[in-house]
Amino acid sequence: MKTIRIGAGAGYSGDRIEPAIELAQQGELDYLVFECLAERTIALAQQARLLDPHGGFDPLLGERMRRVLPYVGPGADGTRRRLRIITNMGAANPLGAASEIRRIAAELGLPGIKVAALTGDDVLATLQQWPEQTLDNGATLSELGDRLISANAYVGAEGIVQALQADADIVVTGRVADPSLFLAPQLFEFGWRVDDWTLLGRGTLVGHLLECAGQISGGYFADPGVKEVPELDRLGFPLAEIDAMGHAVISKVAGSGGRIDTATCTEQLLYEVHDPAAYLTPDVTADFSQVTFQALDQDEVQVRGASGRARPEALKVSVGFLDGWIGEGQMSYGGPGAVARGRLAEAIVRKRLQLTGVACDDIRSELIGVSALHGDDLAQRAQGEPWEVRLRVAARCATKNDAVRIGNEVETLYTNGPYGGGGASKSVRQVVAVASLLLPRDAVALQVHLEEVA
Amino acid sequence: MSTHTKLRDIAHSRTGDKGDTSNISVIAFDSADYPRLAQWLTVERVTAHFAELLDPAGPPVRRYELAQLGALNFVLPGILRGGVTRSLALDAHGKTLGAALLDLEL
Numbered sequence: 001m002k003t004i005r006i007g008a009g010a011g012y013s014g015d016r017i018e019p020a021i022e023l024a025q026q027g028e029l030d031y032l033v034f035e036c037l038a039e040r041t042i043a044l045a046q047q048a049r050l051l052d053p054h055g056g057f058d059p060l061l062g063e064r065m066r067r068v069l070p071y072v073g074p075g076a077d078g079t080r081r082r083l084r085i086i087t088n089m090g091a092a093n094p095l096g097a098a099s100e101i102r103r104i105a106a107e108l109g110l111p112g113i114k115v116a117a118l119t120g121d122d123v124l125a126t127l128q129q130w131p132e133q134t135l136d137n138g139a140t141l142s143e144l145g146d147r148l149i150s151a152n153a154y155v156g157a158e159g160i161v162q163a164l165q166a167d168a169d170i171v172v173t174g175r176v177a178d179p180s181l182f183l184a185p186q187l188f189e190f191g192w193r194v195d196d197w198t199l200l201g202r203g204t205l206v207g208h209l210l211e212c213a214g215q216i217s218g219g220y221f222a223d224p225g226v227k228e229v230p231e232l233d234r235l236g237f238p239l240a241e242i243d244a245m246g247h248a249v250i251s252k253v254a255g256s257g258g259r260i261d262t263a264t265c266t267e268q269l270l271y272e273v274h275d276p277a278a279y280l281t282p283d284v285t286a287d288f289s290q291v292t293f294q295a296l297d298q299d300e301v302q303v304r305g306a307s308g309r310a311r312p313e314a315l316k317v318s319v320g321f322l323d324g325w326i327g328e329g330q331m332s333y334g335g336p337g338a339v340a341r342g343r344l345a346e347a348i349v350r351k352r353l354q355l356t357g358v359a360c361d362d363i364r365s366e367l368i369g370v371s372a373l374h375g376d377d378l379a380q381r382a383q384g385e386p387w388e389v390r391l392r393v394a395a396r397c398a399t400k401n402d403a404v405r406i407g408n409e410v411e412t413l414y415t416n417g418p419y420g421g422g423g424a425s426k427s428v429r430q431v432v433a434v435a436s437l438l439l440p441r442d443a444v445a446l447q448v449h450l451e452e453v454a
Numbered sequence: 455m456s457t458h459t460k461l462r463d464i465a466h467s468r469t470g471d472k473g474d475t476s477n478i479s480v481i482a483f484d485s486a487d488y489p490r491l492a493q494w495l496t497v498e499r500v501t502a503h504f505a506e507l508l509d510p511a512g513p514p515v516r517r518y519e520l521a522q523l524g525a526l527n528f529v530l531p532g533i534l535r536g537g538v539t540r541s542l543a544l545d546a547h548g549k550t551l552g553a554a555l556l557d558l559e560l
Contacts, residue, residue: 040539136473220468223553227466263466263481266523270479272470274529276518292522305522323540364542394542433539 004189005081006182006206007239009068010034011213013041013058013089017067019214019237019256024071024083026253027239031185034064034087035178035211040434042175043320045091046150047432056093057100057172064089065104072113072169086160086181090172092150094119095449097172105453113453116168118159120446121175123317123439124151135319135435149432150320153439156282156311158194159446160184166450175318177281179207182240190244200284201308202246205291208279209250209268209303213237216250216268217299218258231257240303251300262293265301269293282315284308314438323433324361326396327403329410329426333418334373334388341418342367342389348417349393349409358405363395373422390423396431403428458560465491467552474537475529476548478555482524492519492526494560500528503558504551507533528555 007029009020013036024032036058049056058064074082090097098117105113127133131142141148152175161184163171173181186192186203194200209216217238222229236256242248250260269291273279277289290305329349333341346365353360367389371379379387393410397403407426414421458464461480464487470477480495482488501508501515508515512532519526530551538546 220549223466226462263483266481266525267466267468267479269523270470270477270481270520270525270527271468272472272477273527274472274475274477274516274518276520276527289518289520290522291520326542362536362542366544368544392544396540396542431540433537 001243002189003241003243004030004185005239005241006031006033006185006210008033008035008210008213008237009064010036011211011215012036012038013060015213017060017064019235020064021067022253022256023237023239024068028081029083029239030081030189031084031086032068033181033210034085034089035181035213037088037091037175039318040320040432042092042152042318043150043432043434045093046320049092054096057091057097058089061089061097061100062104065101066108069105069108069110069113072110084164084168084185085170086184087171088173088176088181090117090174092122092174094172094174098449098451101170101172102451102453111453113169114167114450115170115172115453116163116166116448116450118163118171118173118176118446118448120159120444121152121155121173122150123153123444126443127151127317133437135437137435139435141319144321147322148319149322151317153315153317153444154282155315155444155446156180157184157187159448161188162446163448163450164188166448168450177283178211179204179281180283182207182210183283186242186246195310197284197308197310199246201286202248202306203242204279204281204284204286204308205288205303205306206240206242206246206248208288209265210238210240212268212271214258215271216264217252217260218264221264221267227263229259233257248303249296249300250303260299260301261295262301265293265303280312282311284311313441315441315444317437317439319435319437320432321435323431324396324398325400325403325428325430326394327406327426327428328392328394329407330390330392330424331410331413331417331421332369332373332388332390332423333421335420338387338389339367339385341420342391344418345391345413345421346393348413349391352409353395353406356405358397358402358409359399360395360397360402363393365391365393368392400428400430460556461495461558461560462556464560465556467556469549469552471534471538471547474534475531476533476551478528478530478552480526480528480555485524488521488524492521495526497528499558500555503555504530504533
């Protein structure tokens with residue numbers, strides 16, 4: 001029976017690169033998928049694109065492609081599987097990303113590689129015709145006004161399938177639902193009907209398990225003394241071997257670090273899941289409630305039991321908007337009485353912000369700390385209370401001027417606050433928030449743009 | 455179960471975030487412990503443990519059971535106070551919440 005092998009090359013934008021290259025070299029893969037878009041990544045990328053029209057895609061795209069492109073295709077001797085790449089690293093500019101990939105491929109002397117960009121998820125212009133649409137946070141689009149940065153629909157596997165049918169070696173997209181990046185090659189290779197909800201549910205489960213890369217192979221898991229994981233410094237990323245019935249085995253490259261067993265798989269199954277019987281994607285309402293895992297060998301787990309029901313009617317759109325500024329300041333106190341001095345400093349800052357009329361929408365303050373100030377030996381002298389604390393004050397303000405004053409007020413504790421405050425730090429950042437709304441499917445028109453490397 | 459003192463001794467956990475909602479899975483190391491875990495680790499216990507972090511007027515904590523995996527899944531709406539993008543918290547994702555739940559005394 002035909003099987004395909006799909007690997008996960010990234011679980012987020014800044015993820016490690018060598019585990020992906022290890023998979024490309026030794027995973028005998030048909031597909032390597034890089035999932036790099038968190039909730040507000042596109043909004044940030046859209047801001048980058050406003051500054052540079054050729055930018056707006058993943059900052060690590062170039063480095064990742066330079067390393068992985070030599071493995072794309074069937075290989076020089078034609079004996080191994082043909083490797084193709086699927087990624088959402090296009091972010092706010094899939095066409096720009098595709099052009100950058102072609103430029104790198106040409107530079108590496110790799111002619112003939114076919115690069116496809118998928119567009120259509122960017123629905124900002126469409127939504128501007130419907131200013132009365134209400135977001136899940138209660139605001140209408142028109143209320144956001146010029147604070148509105150981006151609006152991208154979570155699209156399903158369909159566009160990527162079209163690109164694969166056009167024989168693309170590399171498919172680069174903007175916003176696509178994470179599991180759909182993995183479902184697409186399964187739909188394409190096995191010819192599943194797009195309304196075979198059981199198979200789509202199974203394929204979506206594979207995507208869900210792989211989409212965070214190292215999180216199923218031992219990352220986000222180790223708890224010394226309770227849950228041990230070998231060699232986390234060279235954690236191997238996962239791959240799935242899948243058959244035409246959507247049955248899958250999760251594993252990793254032999255000799256890589258980490259671990260894959262029923263415990264790591266169960267944790268990742270429920271990661272970011274609410275009702276396990278209704279995991280919504282643009283492709284299917286997947287049902288993970290009856291899933292089982294069986295260890296076949298070391299670092300090899302068989303997955304069974306997913307199913308599905310009809311897909312949701314509408315598409316979810318993620319809307320990015322500017323939402324004020326967050327200012328922050330920190331200051332440390334150590335030795336006997338550190339907690340009391342930290343609390344005194346906290347009270348002073350809060351009162352000063354009131355006295356000087358700093359307008360905050362929200363503020364919080366707390367004490368952090370274990371062994372930053374005086375090494376481990378002195379830190380162990382603490383009896384009953386911490387040896388050191390670090391005051392942290394953070395507030396969200398409508399204006400940058402007010403946000404700046406949060407850190408400044410903390411810094412003034414040096415000369416105006418309690419005894420022995422040290423190591424002040426401060427920062428200010430603009431808040432890019434996201435909210436969502438639902439959009440009819442026919443308002444989104446996907447388009448595949450395929451070009452071969454000259 | 456009697457020789458164990460904390461939830462961490464019999465179960466492991468992972469926390470995920472979506473918007474301002476957190477979900478925390480609690481998975482028995484030994485499936486033989488699951489029936490007692492499911493009976494004991496109620497929505498009320500979890501709500502009480504995180505009382506300081508939850509909005510008392512907000513939507514209630516929900517629990518889903520996956521007996522075949524020895525797992526419970528708790529959904530805690532509003533606990534991320536504005537969500538990853540707007541939160542003032544040091545751990546805006548709430549990634550550390552599961553470890554805090556494992557401290558529950560059995």
